[in-house]
Amino acid sequence: MIPSMSTTQIAALTTAQVVALSTAQIVALTTAQIRALSTSAVAALTTDQVAAIETRDLAVMTTTQIRALTTADIQVLSTDQEAALTTLQVGSLTSTQLQALTTDAVVALSTAQIRALSTTAISALTTTQVQAIETQDFAALTTNQLRSLTSVELPVVLTTQLAALSTTQVAALSTTQAQVLNSAQLGVVLPSFSTLQVSSL
Numbered sequence: 001m002i003p004s005m006s007t008t009q010i011a012a013l014t015t016a017q018v019v020a021l022s023t024a025q026i027v028a029l030t031t032a033q034i035r036a037l038s039t040s041a042v043a044a045l046t047t048d049q050v051a052a053i054e055t056r057d058l059a060v061m062t063t064t065q066i067r068a069l070t071t072a073d074i075q076v077l078s079t080d081q082e083a084a085l086t087t088l089q090v091g092s093l094t095s096t097q098l099q100a101l102t103t104d105a106v107v108a109l110s111t112a113q114i115r116a117l118s119t120t121a122i123s124a125l126t127t128t129q130v131q132a133i134e135t136q137d138f139a140a141l142t143t144n145q146l147r148s149l150t151s152v153e154l155p156v157v158l159t160t161q162l163a164a165l166s167t168t169q170v171a172a173l174s175t176t177q178a179q180v181l182n183s184a185q186l187g188v189v190l191p192s193f194s195t196l197q198v199s200s201l
Contacts, residue, residue, distance in 0.1 A: 002028045007036035015044035023052035031060045042068040047076045055084035063092035071100035079108040087116035095124035103132035111140045119148035127156040139164035143172035151180045159188050167192040175200035 002025045010033045018041040026049045034057040042065045050073040058081050066089045074097050082105055090113045098121045106129050114137040122145045130153045138161040146169055149157070154177055162170075162185055170192035178197045181189065190198070 002033075003030065005033065007032050010036040011038055013037070013041055015040055018044050019046060019049075021049065023048055026052040027054060029057065031057050034058075035060055035062060035065075037065065039064055039068040043070060045069075045073065047072050051076045051078065051081075053081070055080050059084045059086060059089075061089065063089055066092050067094055067097070069097065071096060074100040075102065075105075077105070079105070082108050082113075083110065085113065087112050091116040091118055091121075093117075093121060095121055098124055099126055099129070101129065103128055106132040107134060109137065111137050114138075115140055115142065115145075117145065119144055122148045123150050123153070125153060127153060131156055131158055131161075133161065135160055135164045139166075139169075141169070143169060146172055147174060147177070149177065151176070154180050155182055155185075157185065159184055162188045165189070165192075171197070173197065 002021070010029075018037070026045075034053070042061075050069065058077075066085075074093075090109070098117070114133065122141075130149070138157075146165075170189045171194050173189075175197055178193065178200050186201070
């Protein structure tokens with residue numbers, strides 16, 4: 001029945017009808033049908049249903065649909081599903097959704113996905129999530145992303161993460177950010193500090 005339904009029919013499904021779909025029926029949905037689901041339908045999906053969405057189908061979901069996923073849904077995404085998310089989709093994640101990612105999920109994010117995170121999203125990361133960013137991914141952060149790290153996040157940044165930054169990236173840190181770094185962190189970045197950054201300490 002499901003494969004034969006038109007996208008118009010899929011879009012018209014009520015939340016109750018969507019929740020009633022079995023995981024096998026979720027798997028049977030085509031990419032076009034997945035994209036046809038309303039945001040209310042996506043928000044109503046159970047965690048088992050979300051976990052059953054095929055990676056190729058997840059990758060075609062609109063950013064509006066992605067933002068409709070609940071935090072519980074985000075937490076059940078497999079590493080394969082996460083890897084399938086486009087940079088546009090990752091960039092559309094809300095701060096609340098991003099905070100729902102486990103540390104393993106943060107580790108699983110690719111460099112391109114990390115770079116796609118908005119500055120708002122970066123500033124919303126938990127301290128454990130910040131420390132979970134792999135060194136090569138941390139080194140790929142844009143200067144705007146680095147400047148969005150908060151006074152709560154910066155003190156927990158690992159020295160290995162800081163050591164991976166270029167001189168340009170270190171120089172992009174604000175004087176306010178420089179002031180919250182601990183002695184071990186300063187030992188890593190001080191050689192790359194500007195005169196202004198040094199004078200602010």
